[in-house]
Amino acid sequence: MQEEIDEIKKRMDALEILIRDTKARLPAHSTKPPVMMDLLDYEDEYEALLAKRNALKNK
Structure with a gap:
């Protein structure tokens, strides 16, 4: 993990x-x-990764 x-x-x-x-x-x-559009895509990916990382840390 x-x-x-x-x-x-x-x-x-x-x-x-x-x-x-x-x-x-x-x-x-x-x-x-x-x-x-590039900026929005990068920011969306960043936010998704942040949520995933936080979920993994809280397991």
Whole structure:
């Protein structure tokens, strides 16, 4: 179980970088839909992994 938690943490770390980089690519005005979709996908995956990690920790 700890190995799975460690893998989730690694992916979450990678997603944090992707989210930060994607937010930096967003223009101040007229947000581009593909960039926004990437950001939303990364944030959704991050939230799902966070919930999964918390569930595993509480077992």
